Amino acid sequence: MTSPRRFPTIALAGALAASTLVACSSGGSDPSDAPASDGPVTITVAVDAGLEQGAKDAFDARVTAFEAEHPNVTVESQEYTWSGTTFAADLAGGTLPDVFTIPFTDGQGLIERRQIADIHDLVGKLPYAGEFNPNIAKAGQSTDGQMWAVPVAAYGQGLHYNRALFEQAGLDPDTPPTTWAEVRSAARQISERTGQAGYAEMTKDNTGGWILTTLAYALGGRAETVSADATTATIDTPQYAQALRMLKDMRWQDDSMGDNFLYDWPTSHADFAAGKIGMFVSGGGDYGNLVTQNAMEPADYGVTVLPLEGSGAAVLGGGTLAAVSAKADPAQQAASVEWIDFYYLGKLTDREAAVADAKTTAEADQPVGAPQLPVFDKATYDEQQGWIEDYVNVPVEQFAPFTSSIFDQPLESEPPVATQELYAALDPVVQAVLTDEDADIAGLLKAAQQDVQSRIDRS
Amino acid sequence: MTTSTQTTSRLAGRTETIPARRLRRRRSLGTWVRGGGLSTLVIALPMLLVFGLFSWFPIARAVVMSFQFTNLVTPPEWVGLENFRTVLTDPLLTTAIGNTLWFAALALVLGYPVPLVAAVLMSEVKRFKGLYAALAYLPVVVPPVVAVLLWKQFYSASASGVFNTVVGWVGLGPYPWLQDPSTAMPSLVLEATWAAAGGTVIIYLAALTGVPSELYDAAEVDGAGIWRKVWHVTLPHLRGILLVTLILQVIGTAQVFLEPYLFTGGGPANSTTTVLLMIYDYAFGGRGQYGEATALSLMLAAVLAVLSALYFRITSRWSH
Numbered sequence: 001m002t003s004p005r006r007f008p009t010i011a012l013a014g015a016l017a018a019s020t021l022v023a024c025s026s027g028g029s030d031p032s033d034a035p036a037s038d039g040p041v042t043i044t045v046a047v048d049a050g051l052e053q054g055a056k057d058a059f060d061a062r063v064t065a066f067e068a069e070h071p072n073v074t075v076e077s078q079e080y081t082w083s084g085t086t087f088a089a090d091l092a093g094g095t096l097p098d099v100f101t102i103p104f105t106d107g108q109g110l111i112e113r114r115q116i117a118d119i120h121d122l123v124g125k126l127p128y129a130g131e132f133n134p135n136i137a138k139a140g141q142s143t144d145g146q147m148w149a150v151p152v153a154a155y156g157q158g159l160h161y162n163r164a165l166f167e168q169a170g171l172d173p174d175t176p177p178t179t180w181a182e183v184r185s186a187a188r189q190i191s192e193r194t195g196q197a198g199y200a201e202m203t204k205d206n207t208g209g210w211i212l213t214t215l216a217y218a219l220g221g222r223a224e225t226v227s228a229d230a231t232t233a234t235i236d237t238p239q240y241a242q243a244l245r246m247l248k249d250m251r252w253q254d255d256s257m258g259d260n261f262l263y264d265w266p267t268s269h270a271d272f273a274a275g276k277i278g279m280f281v282s283g284g285g286d287y288g289n290l291v292t293q294n295a296m297e298p299a300d301y302g303v304t305v306l307p308l309e310g311s312g313a314a315v316l317g318g319g320t321l322a323a324v325s326a327k328a329d330p331a332q333q334a335a336s337v338e339w340i341d342f343y344y345l346g347k348l349t350d351r352e353a354a355v356a357d358a359k360t361t362a363e364a365d366q367p368v369g370a371p372q373l374p375v376f377d378k379a380t381y382d383e384q385q386g387w388i389e390d391y392v393n394v395p396v397e398q399f400a401p402f403t404s405s406i407f408d409q410p411l412e413s414e415p416p417v418a419t420q421e422l423y424a425a426l427d428p429v430v431q432a433v434l435t436d437e438d439a440d441i442a443g444l445l446k447a448a449q450q451d452v453q454s455r456i457d458r459s
Numbered sequence: 460m461t462t463s464t465q466t467t468s469r470l471a472g473r474t475e476t477i478p479a480r481r482l483r484r485r486r487s488l489g490t491w492v493r494g495g496g497l498s499t500l501v502i503a504l505p506m507l508l509v510f511g512l513f514s515w516f517p518i519a520r521a522v523v524m525s526f527q528f529t530n531l532v533t534p535p536e537w538v539g540l541e542n543f544r545t546v547l548t549d550p551l552l553t554t555a556i557g558n559t560l561w562f563a564a565l566a567l568v569l570g571y572p573v574p575l576v577a578a579v580l581m582s583e584v585k586r587f588k589g590l591y592a593a594l595a596y597l598p599v600v601v602p603p604v605v606a607v608l609l610w611k612q613f614y615s616a617s618a619s620g621v622f623n624t625v626v627g628w629v630g631l632g633p634y635p636w637l638q639d640p641s642t643a644m645p646s647l648v649l650e651a652t653w654a655a656a657g658g659t660v661i662i663y664l665a666a667l668t669g670v671p672s673e674l675y676d677a678a679e680v681d682g683a684g685i686w687r688k689v690w691h692v693t694l695p696h697l698r699g700i701l702l703v704t705l706i707l708q709v710i711g712t713a714q715v716f717l718e719p720y721l722f723t724g725g726g727p728a729n730s731t732t733t734v735l736l737m738i739y740d741y742a743f744g745g746r747g748q749y750g751e752a753t754a755l756s757l758m759l760a761a762v763l764a765v766l767s768a769l770y771f772r773i774t775s776r777w778s779h
Contacts, residue, residue, distance in 0.1 A: 084745040092531040092749070113530050204724045206745060259616035261638050262726050420745035432728035435639050439728075451550065458545075 041073050041335045043328070044097040045343070046080035048293070055292045058364035065356065066342050073335045082106075083265075084206045084420055091115060098328045099336045101152065104139035104318045105419035111141075111148045117324040120146035122337040128349045131376050135413070140321045150337075152344035154319035154373040156411050157214045157306055158284030158402050159183070164300040165278045169193040176304040176401050180219075180246060183279065183307065187256040190278035197258025199250055200277040201430065204264035208430035209423030211281050213316060213415065215243035220310030223415035223422055224456070231417040231456050235426070236449035239310070244433050244441045252437050261434040270294050281306065283318070284402055287370040287394065298394065303371070304401035305409055314412035317373065348375060351387045358391035367394045371403050378407060418452075418459040425451045525753040542754035546741075552755075554729050555737040561644055562733060563712035569645075570652035571708060575701070577656065578663030579689055592664060596657035603654060607721040610650045611637070614722075637723055640730035647718040647731060659704055663697065670696045706770055710763055734759055 047059050063075045078097040080090075087106070090096045102110065110116045123129055124147070132151060140149035163173035169190040177183040187198025202211050213223050221239025225232045251257045258277065260267075269286065271277050273294035284303060290296040306315055322344050324336040346353030358368045369392030374381035396403075415422055429448050432439045491497070525542055529535035546552060581591045598606065613621040614636040623633035636646045674692045683691065694701075716735040719725055725732035725740070732740075734755070742752035 086743070088745060088747050089743045092747075114533060115530065204726060259635070259638060262723055264724070424740075424744060424746070428726065428728045431726045432640075435635075435727035447550075 038072050039331065041331045042076060043073065043099065043332050043335045043339060044076045044078045045099040045336075045339055046097045046101060047077040049079040049081040050293050052292055052295075054364040055366050058361050058366050061360045061364070062343055062357065065360075066339060069342070070335070070338055073338070075339065084424075094327055096325050098325045098332050099322060099339050100325070101320045101322050102149065104151070104154075104321060105414050107139045107141075107149050107321050107323075108416065110323065112143075115326055116148055117326050117328055117333050117336075118146070118148055119150075119324050119333055119337055120148060122334055123147045123150055126337075126341055126345070128345070128376065131380070133374060133376055135411075136319060136375055139319065139413070140323075149321035149323040150340050150345065151375050152320050152322045152340070153285065154317065154375055155283040155285040156315040156317040156373055156406050156409065157281055158286075158303045158406070159279055159281055159306055160272060160286065160290075161279045161302045161304065162272065162275060162277065162300050163302040163398065164275060164297075165190050165194050165196055166302070169278070173302050174401075176302060177279075177307065178304075179307045180309060184246065184250055184254065184256075187250055187278060188254040191254070191256035191258070194278070196276050196278060197260070197271075198254075198256035198278045200258055200260070200263060200268060200271070200280045201247060201434065202263045202265060202268045202280070202282070203427055203430045203434065204262050206420050206423035206427060207263075207265050207268075208428075209426030210414075212240070212243055212426050212430050213423065214281055214306070215246070216240045217314050217316040217412055218306045218308050219243055220312040220314075222312075222412070223452075224417055226416060233422070233449055233452040233456055235422075235452050236445040240445055241441055244429070244445070247430070248433050248439070248441065251434050257434065261431060272296070275300065284406060285370060285372045287399075288367050291367055298367075298398075301395070302398050302401070305405045308409060314410040315406070316414060317411040318414050319373070319375070345375075348384055349380070354384055354387040355391075358388035362391040362393050365393075368392050369394045369396060371399050371406070373406070373411070418456050421455040421459065422452050425455060521753040521756060524750060525757050526750075528750050530747050531749060538750065542748075542750040543758070545748075546751050546755045546758070549737075551729065551732065551737060555732050555734045558644065558729075558731060559713060559715065559733045559735075562648060562715050563709060565645055565648040566651060566708065566712045569648055570656065571705065573652060574656045574659035575663055575697075578660045578667060579693060581660070581664060582667040583685070592661065595660045598654050599657040601654070603717055604721065606654050607650065607718060610653075611722055614646055638727065640727050643723055643727060643731050647715075647722055650722075651715070651718055662700060662704065666697050666700045667693065702774055706767060709766065709770075713759070713763055713766075 045063075048055070051059070059077065063077065067073060067075055080097055080100055082100070082102055087102070120142075129147075132147075133154075136151045136154050137147065140151050141147050159176070161173070161176055166173040166176075166186075169186075170193060171186055171189060177186050183199065189198070190196060191198035202208060216223065216237070216239040219239040219242050221237050221243075222234055225234055247257075251261075260271070263271070265282075268277070268280055268282070269289055272280055273290045273296035287301060287303070290301060291298055308314065322340045324333050324340075328336055342353070347357035348354070362368045368388060369385070372381075425448055429444045432444055433441065524535070526537060526539060527535040528538045528541075577595060581588060581595070584591065601609075615621065615623070616633065616635045616638040617623065618627065618633040620633070620636075622636065626632040626634065635642055637643050670693060675688055678688050678692055714735050715733050716739065719731040719733050719736050720739065723731045725736050738752045738755050738759070740746070741748040741755065
């Protein structure tokens with residue numbers, strides 16, 4: 001018996017919750033209406049959810065330093081980690097902090113719908129405003145080139161591997177796989193000799209589509225072709241089919257993918273950190289999360305670049321934008337941009353800030369020096385790495401397979417139109433291949449192509 | 460009606476000088492106050508306000524929103540029946556309806572008889588009745604989300620998973636549980652049954668105490684065994700309660716959300732995507748299709764209302 005105790009009293013409840021919140025949202029205000037005053041301002045800023053104490057202390061120390069520099073600003077922190085399913089609810093409910101981060105894929109939609117504050121005037125006053133890597137900057141720009149959201153980090157997808165499992169399986173952790181065939185054989189070996197999943201794949205909350213698209217890119221495919229008047233889905237293509245066949249073979253022929261086929265981002269990272277996964281594909285900059293939120297032993301961590309095979313093969317890249325809530329008033333918007341400058345970008349552009357940040361972070365025993373892609377140009381990045389050299393406390397040599405090649409790999413941004421919907425439509429495709437031995441890859445891709453195209457047309 | 464007319468005429472006899480119309484109004488207001496109308500209103504007011512604000516107003520807003528395109532920030536646009544059209548042509552809708560019916564059917568077959576059998580058995584035992592009732596009720600006390608997350612661990616598909624270890628003792632398994640499109644839904648129903656059975660058991664136990672014991676004695680004298688006593692005495696007395704719990708269960712299962720959301724997110728391969736999960740995904744799955752979400756909500760509500768009405772109509776004759 002299933003009593004209604006466990007369900008909303010009426011069918012409407014789920015979607016209706018949003019409607020009561022309508023009144024809470026507002027269209028925001030234009031910062032040009034009033035210049036930022038020096039009166040007292042309070043802003044709430046995002047801090048990663050689930051940080052361990054050391055990381056929280058490091059964050060609090062940065063807040064104190066900021067408040068010392070900006071005596072009129074009070075900074076309150078709010079736990080926040082972007083997630084596809086909760087972000088829309090937070091946005092609709094007006095419960096986001098004043099400063100929050102979003103993935104590159106969400107920038108355009110939010111700007112078009114004016115769901116974040118237009119801060120381009122404020123950003124334009126920052127000394128390095130014109131120096132962003134143009135490819136990266138466009139994720140946060142409106143169609144007329146004005147910057148509404150500020151890129152603060154960029155990543156290229158990487159192949160993470162557990163060095164301890166590699167060793168247990170008789171593989172050399174210093175020479176990770178460089179072709180997909182090698183990935184497959186390493187996965188089989190790990191699975192056979194350690195009993196853990198040799199290779200695992202995220203499949204839930206749009207991550208299935210994200211990683212499948214990453215594999216398709218690495219095999220020379222793309223998810224969309226965008227022309228002046230139309231966007232066409234390119235899902236039903238040989239590259240997507242090849243990526244799915246690869247997964248199918250690992251799952252059903254080799255049985256090297258473990259027994260969880262419903263991984264989302266947090267659970268895959270937790271299981272990888274716990275030594276239950278030999279290899280998996282995710283953002284190249286995930287080291288911090290693995291170590292600080294999932295207690296991974298740094299010595300066990302390894303990362304390498306994705307094997308690129310076939311013409312046009314590229315690494316799918318993305319990044320993080322810092323945005324300001326549409327509800328923030330002009331003074332809060334100004335203070336928020338100051339916080340973005342101080343907390344996210346200062347450490348990339350200013351020696352003193354970089355050193356201060358690295359010092360505080362290292363003193364709190366948090367990782368300094370994990371690989372990222374340059375938000376500005378490679379020279380600025382190298383210079384910044386030089387400033388913080390003394391504080392680097394991560395096993396840099398274990399990142400070498402990744403850092404020695406990622407800057408040479410062609411980086412391709414995520415599919416630009418209806419990105420999350422495209423990923424969402426592909427989740428069940430990946431799940432079907434991994435949970436149904438007789439899944440018909442051609443049929444699945446054909447249906448997904450139509451589904452994605454209709455979602456693109458609607459958006 | 461009769462009472463109020465009598466009162467009015469009795470009063471009218473005593474106050475002839477006051478014009479008739481004014482008199483009637485004052486009299487009726489006074490009567491209303493004296494009759495307890497004001498205090499009733501005052502007592503009901505907080506409830507009316509709370510219901511109005513948190514229940515009726517959102518329902519009205521949802522009806523409006525189902526005819527609009529809105530992202531909840533910019534002003535909404537009227538789109539007529541477009542949202543309903545989008546939902547009805549969504550290829551996932553048939554799957555979601557099928558899955559919801561499958562869940563409801565499984566819950567009915569598996570979950571409906573379990574509390575009844577348990578309650579009848581418990582009422583038969585002479586000792587430790589309270590203990591059994593407490594044990595049966597225990598899962599209801601566990602917060603639903605905690606229960607699901609616990610069961611998610613138990614359902615681990617590896618041979619060392621809790622359930623796979625247990626079934627391994629009798630030479631079965633390992634089973635994929637949530638990791639296979641064909642076993643995912645039954646696994647969800649199993650947990651839902653475990654979690655909710657206790658509440659219904661308590662209701663049945665209470666109803667069973669209302670069955671006159673003379674009837675059992677009489678049946679025994681007539682030579683009836685336990686099965687015939689249950690069939691001819693217990694069940695007929697529980698019929699009303701059984702009907703209520705059945706309709707509650709049908710409404711509850713049609714809105715199943717928690718289990719698929721937390722266990723599988725609708726997977727693998729949409730095998731546990733239910734109607735309510737689809738509504739959630741429209742609104743909060745990164746798409747922001749609030750209009751479509753409310754349109755589907757309204758359709759679900761309409762179907763459930765029709766179902767309930769039909770059900771009560773059909774069964775009203777034999778429930779008394």
